Amino acid sequence: MLKHVLFSLFISGTILLTACSESSTTAPTIGGQDDVISKTTTMTKGSGSVVSTVKNDDTQHWEVRVDMPGDGGIVKFEYQLNSNELREVKGLTPSFEYEIEPGNGLINYSSAKSIALGAVNGNIIEWKLEKDLSDNMWQYRFEIGTSEVRINATNGTIVRIKN
Secondary structure (H helix, E strand, C coil): HHHHHHHHHHHHHHHHHHCCCHHHEEEEEECHHHHHHHHHHHHHCCCCCCEEEEEEEECEEEEEEEEEEEEEEEEEEEECCCCCCEEEEECCCCCCCCCCCCCCCCCCHHHHHHHHHHHCCCCCCEEEEEECCCCEEEEEEECCCCCCEEEEEECCCEEEECC
C-alpha cells in the first residue's frame, strides 16, 4: 500500500513539474500578453477571434493567431518578446479576405493586396508583412502562383517581382 501511495505521489509530482516547465505557456510579464493582444485587436479593428497566444522564449517572440471573420482564414502576428514591437504578420490560410491595418505609417493589407494582384494574375497562396533587414524597410510579400511580389509597405511601390 505504501508503494502505491509513493508511486502516486511520484507521478503527480512529475506531471506538475512537467506542466510548470513549459516555456511556451509561461505567465506573461506585465504588459506582455495583454499588450500584444491589444495591438493585434487594433490592427484587425476588433474583427476575428484570438485562437492562441504563445510566448516563445527560444526565438524571443510572442505569437498571436487570429481566426478572421467568415472564411477569411488564420493570420499570425509576431512581436519581439522584449519590446512587444511588431515583427511579422502572416496570412496562413485562405481566403485572405479581410483587413489588417498595421499602423506606423504602413499601408493597409487590402491596398497592398490590390497592388500585388494588379502586378501578377492569379490567386494568393501566402502573404506576409515583415521588415526586410537587407533593405531596412517594411515589405509585404505575396506568393501568387509561382511568383513573389514584394511591395514597399510605406509607399506602396513594387520593390520586386520574382517568377
